Amino acid sequence: MTRNNIISLDVAIIGGGIAGLATAIALRRAGHQVTVYEKSRFSNEVGAAIHCAPNATRVLEWLGFDFIKANAVKNVWSHLGDGKTGEALRSNSLAHIESQYMYPWYFFHRVDLHNGLKDLAFGEVGQGIPAVLKLQSRLASVNATDTSLNFEDGSVVSADLIIGADGVHSTLVKWVVQDEVSAYDTGHSAFRFLVPVQSLLEDPETRWLVVDKPSTMNIFKIDDRRLVAYPCRNGELMNFVCIHPDGNSKESKEEWNVSADSDRLAKAYSMFHSSLRALCRHSEDLEDLKLWKLLYRPPIKTWTRGKCTLIGDAAHPMLPHQGQGGGMSIEDAGALGVLFSNIDSKASIPARLQMFQSVRYNRASAVQIFSNFGQDEATMMAAEAAKYGFRKVPTTQMEFHQFLYSYNVLEDTKARVSKEFFGTH
Incomplete structure (x- = not known):
């Protein structure tokens, strides 16, 4: 017309x-x-969770997206830690993000x-x-x-x-x-899981993540292994992404999102600090621990x-x-x-x-x-x-x-x- x-x-x-x-x-x-x-x-x-930085939230607002209805959590802090010791390598406020770039940085389920x-x-x-x-x-x-x-x-x-x-x-x-266009297995995979924040609060070994680091993008690393954690759904859930080498580099058409078991996660992160291994143990009670093969094209x-x-x-x-x-x-x-x-x-x-x-x-x-x-x-x-x-x-x-x-x-x-x-x- x-x-x-x-x-x-x-x-x-x-x-x-x-x-x-x-x-x-x-x-x-x-x-x-x-x-x-x-x-x-x-x-x-x-x-699983996803985060959208100001370059994306600018467009979402233009589209009329309802951030409140979507239970968005504002990212206000960034923390990089040593996976072996648990000690901070860098920790800084992101309070300036919204004022500097005009739009907030949100975490979503x-x-x-x-x-x-x-x-x-x-x-x-x-x-x-x-x-x-x-x-x-x-x-x-x-x-x-x-x-x-x-x-x-x-x-x-x-x-x-x-x-x-x-x-x-x-x-x-x-x-x-x-x-012909193919995606290749990078030799790395990521475990992904969501844990109720209340469960972390009730565990003396994991309470610190919620109390000390609210609304924070947390990354702990040892070499090419990373444990990423941030909240979503109005702060009710904590999202975990555990990126690690899996030694399986080959051309891949495999399913990218498969179920995994917590024993495999524990083994992959056995060298991490006890406070971080305690976070991983919360995957044991979950039915939806996923393994995401990281593909590159x-x-x-x-x-x-x-x-x-x-x-x-x-x-x-x-x-x-x-x-x-x-x-x-x-x-x-x-x-x-x-x-x-x-x-x-x-x-x-x-x-x-x-x-x-x-x-x-x-x-x-x-x-x-x-x-x-x-x-x-x-x-x-x-x-x-x-x-x-x-x-x-x-x-x-x-x-x-x-x-x-x-x-x-x-x-x-x-x-x-x-x-x-x-x-x-």
Whole structure:
């Protein structure tokens, strides 16, 4: 339909994770008719936490996200500790983050974030036509002649704009890149589990984590082993991520999120201080201890082809060392929301997708490189990052914060659209 020469596109989004849902909201608000095709039943959402820094919360607020309803916890302190001794290596306030970067840094239970995005994408309340959700819709292939989508149930779907948000093992990526694209096992995995804060408080050996370090991003490390802990869901749960070498480096198509046992966790962290091993022991009473294989895929040569683009982990899968996987996905959504506002011709879709890649590719690729390492390993990433236009790699926590959090994807995209399509500066 047309209104004042502005058209509404039929948009197909493959994948209903954070990237897909955030983009569905952005494009719904831009006036388009969006359908999200999700391969699962949405009944096995991962019980883990995620944090969103100011570069992402800026976009979430623009999308109308309800942080209170999502039980967000503000991150106000950063603590780096020696895993062997338990002693502090660095501990500093993050109270300046919100005032300096204009938006807060939040911890979420992943399910709460996901549910908040679903409400905005598919709910009746909100700007634009509610997006449509199609569950158990697994993409099989793309027709080369007309770019229609073939699903495993035999259905065929055509759309004006196709967005691949189908993760690191994306079906669409091979069609976009026109080459084999594989993710590789890094030789590291991460145990993930959530513990009720009350349980930690009642244990004399673990009470310190809650009492001494509230609303804190805690990281304890020995060499290439890390124990990360931070609260979520209004401070009711403590999220743990335990990253460690697993000695299994090989090309991987395996399930990325499998059940694990606490004995394996205890063995992997046996060299950590007793106060930290006590935290790990709280996994013994849980039924949902998960092992997450850390996969890496180098930046691909292109994200777009014709009327199709990749976003999120399908475009730029991240290791967790910078905590920006979700943030980069949300930035993608913001850029697409701006780029596809006030579109007046379907013929301009490929050009707008090329601009999307121009806006996002170098930044997301650099963050991919940075995410292979911790913030204390900057020299190891300098050569790779230089390929994406970054001559000066951040070397301190403050420099990383400035690079990651000061960026405004909405304003950057608006400026580029004005210059390219409307001839203004």
